Amino acid sequence: MKGYLGEFEELALLVISNLGTEAYGTSILELINAQTNRKISLGALHSTLTRLEEKGFLSSYLGEPTAKRGGRRKRYFEITQSAKEALHNMKSLRDELWANSNIQLG
Amino acid sequence: MKSPPKHAERFFKWASGQAYNEDLLGDLHEIFEDTLKHKGHFRARWEYWVEVLKLSFSYAIQKRKSDSSYSNYVSGQKFNTMIFNYIKISFRNIKKQKLFTFLNVFGLALGMSIGLLCLAMVSDLKRFDQFHDExxxxxxxxxxxxxxxxxxxxxxxxxxxxxxxxxxxxxxxxxxxxxxxxxxxxxxxxxxxxxxxxxxxxxxxxxxxxxxxxxxxxxxxxxxxxxxxxxxxxxxxxxxxxxxxxxxxxxxxxxxxxxxxxxxxxxxxxxxxxxxxxxxxxxxxxxxxxxxxxxxxxxxxxxxxxxxxxxxxxxxxxxxxxxxxxxxxxxxxxxxxxxxxxINPGPNYSDGLGVIFGYDGLLYFIGISLMILVPACFNYVNMAIANTLNRTKEIGIRKIIGSPNKFIIRQFLVETVIVCVISMLLSTLLFNYMKVEFTSMLIGAEALTFEITGEVLVMFLGFAIVTGLITGVVPAIYLSRIAPIAALSKRINENKVSISGFRKGLLVFQFVLSLSFMIGIGVVLRQYTHTTSYDPGFSKANKVIVPLQTQDIDLLANEMKAVNGIENISFSSNIPGLPLSRSNYFFSEDKADSIRTREIFISQDLVDQMDMKMIWGEQSLTDVQFEQVLINEKLLSLLNNIENDPRDSLIRILGDKQVQIVGIVADYNHEPLNQRIEPMVMRLDETKFNFAIVEITPSNPESTVAKMETVWNKLNPDSQFSPKYLETIVAQSYDFMFTAMKIFGFLALVSITISSLGLLGMVIYSTENRRKEVAIRKILGANAMTLFGNLSGMFLKLWLIALLIAMPGAYLFYDHLFVSIYNKFSGGVHFTEVLISSIITLSIGLSAILWQSNRIIRINPALNLRKE
Known part of the structure; x- marks a missing residue:
């Protein structure tokens, strides 16, 4: 199914939308690692980003070279309209399920 | 400012190939700088490497690589896809040429078998003494x-x-x-x-x-x-x-x-x-x-x-x-x-403890396995080149479509490797049989298990692949050089009915090897027959050896002498003709060093009874003041002052005892003939006798032995009487030569089979190429005999060259080199061996030619010409 979103994919999309125009490899990685207290490798992250791009949830463009990072360009990521829809679908599905459930902490 | 590790960066660039990776390198760099700030240089480098490796194998890079290779502007090398293609085509070719493949696989399997044995042995030796803690x-x-x-x-x-x-x-x-x-x-x-x-x-x-x-x-x-x-x-x-x-x-x-x-x-x-x-x-x-x-x-x-x-x-x-x-x-x-x-495998030290497989022995073994393997590989090269004709169309088409030379080379390498791996599997079956034989041939081999473990299998596979690559290089390069137009128009090889000089050389080399191994069998056989006819310096006839137990020797001697049919009885610690293990040190004032001598204990009349010759002195020993001993000529030659002074007391020290030399025995081969005659001392000490040597009259030996048994049983009711004839015992001591003969026989068999296979391949090829010629000759009136002479002419010439090389080669090898392994005590290479091995190789070659040419000659010539 094309529109299916995995847990990590969802997380990545949300992080990218949180970062706004500053979403590129390292910044996404740092935010995920900081927020979730996980240690994700660059390889795993880029694999996911590539898959999301294939599914049409992400678009990317190259930035300008900077003095940092050995003068290399950044690849910025943006979420697409279909990603926004998929995220919303997911959220509403979850909200609905949560509302009908009786999970209570402690 | 420290920069990321260069090698990691280079590796990453190599791993990503054509794929775009600038942004990824940038990300990596940024993470590196961050880690450098917080965790230090070493940690940063380490994590950079880890990230590079993870990224290199990640989906991101795979995807980018496959994207870029579909681009029109980049010619990506998709090795994985190609290798499957190579393998597929190889299997098709192997199927198409069943006869050649069979000859090759069989030959290579034989050739590899000894190499596999060698590998298994090395892997065994590597595990020696690893089981001890630390x-x-x-x-x-x-x-x-x-x-x-x-x-x-x-x-x-x-x-x-x-x-x-x-x-x-x-x-x-x-x-x-x-x-x-x-x-x-x-x-x-x-x-x-x-x-x-x-x-x-x-x-x-x-x-x-x-x-x-x-x-x-x-x-x-x-x-x-x-x-x-x-x-x-x-x-x-x-x-x-x-x-x-x-x-x-x-x-x-x-x-x-x-x-x-x-x-x-x-x-x-x-x-x-x-x-x-x-x-x-x-x-x-x-x-x-x-x-x-x-x-x-x-x-x-x-x-x-x-x-x-x-x-x-x-x-x-x-x-x-x-x-x-x-x-x-x-x-x-x-x-x-x-x-x-x-220690194993290790240098061959003197006075070694236990089982040692030295480097030199191993090297010798590796040399032999190569000597068997190389001809088999030559066969492959030979047949592959001979087979060019069948492949030229394929090569031409490939080239015209745009395949560079290296793709064709790879195709043939893959094909050779596949053939080698198949041969290796067949060879492993042979190996299972051979290891049993081999263990019985080699001294100390019972410590080797020749187990086929996973590691050994991987080694076998590696061996097959390496053999394949080395063997495949020559035909691959040769075939890749064919010009495409010539290949398609079949102009290549059109007029080449003869076989090129290079391949003739290979054939000669194989003949030389087969001839030499066969001559080797002859030499060992001659050595063996020589041992039975050679006079060792003592008489073996009509002697019965009886192992002694604790008994009264004088009593036994007297009782035995009374038996009708027994001429004499003497006693000794060792059986003449068998290896002597006992040794002692002999001291003489004129020598700074002690002399290590063999030592045996004999009774008084042994020398006389065994018909040994005395150079000087009394042959009977009597225990007077000092222990009296006989020495052999060899020891005499080391004690140089004895002749100079006739009034010499002849009292010397043996071990820690003073002894007097009372006689000198002519050198005789107490030990088997492959041992040199060592300095020897014969002592008189009744307590050390292990055997009675009974001389019997030649007539009716069985009844004499039966009488002896009666006497024995009367004297020693508890112990067993187990007599053996000295001649039998001595003959048995040369059993090791059968081992040598077995080894040579096996090597000769393998190398003859390999070279016959190679020859058969050549003959099939050249007769096939001469179909037309044979047809025309037949129409013009040639009979079968002249045609056969025509076809076998080339072979005879090569065989003669091989013979000319093999004869002096075998002479040099067996008469000079072989001496260091087994003492040469017969004449070495003789005319008979050369003649017999020549006849065998010649007849094998001629029968192959007869078989193939008969096939062609019988065909109606019109059929062979009609194709044009």
């Missing part, structure tokens, strides 16, 4: 002795040095001294069983991992207690429940069995039947001159955590303490530290 920290001391310029390296070392090391060195946790000069014999059902034991210390079992089945290790602290192996317990008592039993040895007194060792791994250089306390070894307690210079059979093993270099330094320093003692004997000793795992 085997990499166990060492032993070896000694290099230089006496007047001659160097000799011994595996043994002075016990005095061992004591010094033990007492003065820190960092040595365990140590053990071993003396292996311990050969007790026990009487069991009339046959003496000779065992081999080690004198050692209880720490032997702490240093090395041998496990006990019964009893305790500490029992050997008691000097009269021993620990035996499970195998010996089974052999002697048929049970392992033997604790507390007594082992009555003939030459070392009685021992109480204190323990039985569980069966231990075969992969060890230690080889023993029993273990006894070292205090029983004679020269252990003497520290001083003999503790240093007489170190034969003494070994010292220890465990240490120190690096080898450091121990080496300490040992060399401590070794200086013994310098003075060695100087007295005008020699110098150097000591070396050798790891226990370096």
């Amino acid at each position: 085997a990499d920290k166990i060492y032993r001391i070896t000694t290099e002795l230089t006496t007047s310029g001659d160097k000799d390296h011994f595996a043994s070392s002075p016990p005095a040095l061992a004591d010094l090391i033990r007492n003065n060195t820190q960092g040595i946790s365990q140590s053990v001294a071993i003396n292996d000069y311990f050969f007790p014999t026990v009487e069991s059902l009339g046959d003496p069983i000779r065992m081999h034991g080690y004198y050692t210390e209880p720490s032997f079992f702490k240093l090395f991992d041998f496990e006990l089945q019964r009893g305790g290790f500490s029992t050997i602290e008691n000097p009269r207690s021993i620990i035996i192996t499970e195998k010996l317990a089974q052999k002697l008592f048929n049970t392992t429940d033997v604790i507390g039993k007594t082992l009555e040895t003939q030459n070392h007194g009685d021992y109480e069995i204190g323990g039985v060792l569980a069966p231990f791994p075969k992969h060890t250089h230690f080889k023993f039947d029993l273990i006894a306390n070292i205090s029983l070894a004679n020269d252990r307690t003497e520290i001083g001159a003999t503790g240093w210079t007489e170190f034969g059979s003494n070994y010292f093993y220890f465990k240490s955590d120190l690096p080898k270099k450091e121990i080496q330094g300490v040992v060399s320093d401590l070794g200086k303490n013994g310098e003075a003692f060695f100087n007295l004997e005008s020699s110098q000793a150097e000591y070396y530290v050798q790891g226990i795992t370096e």
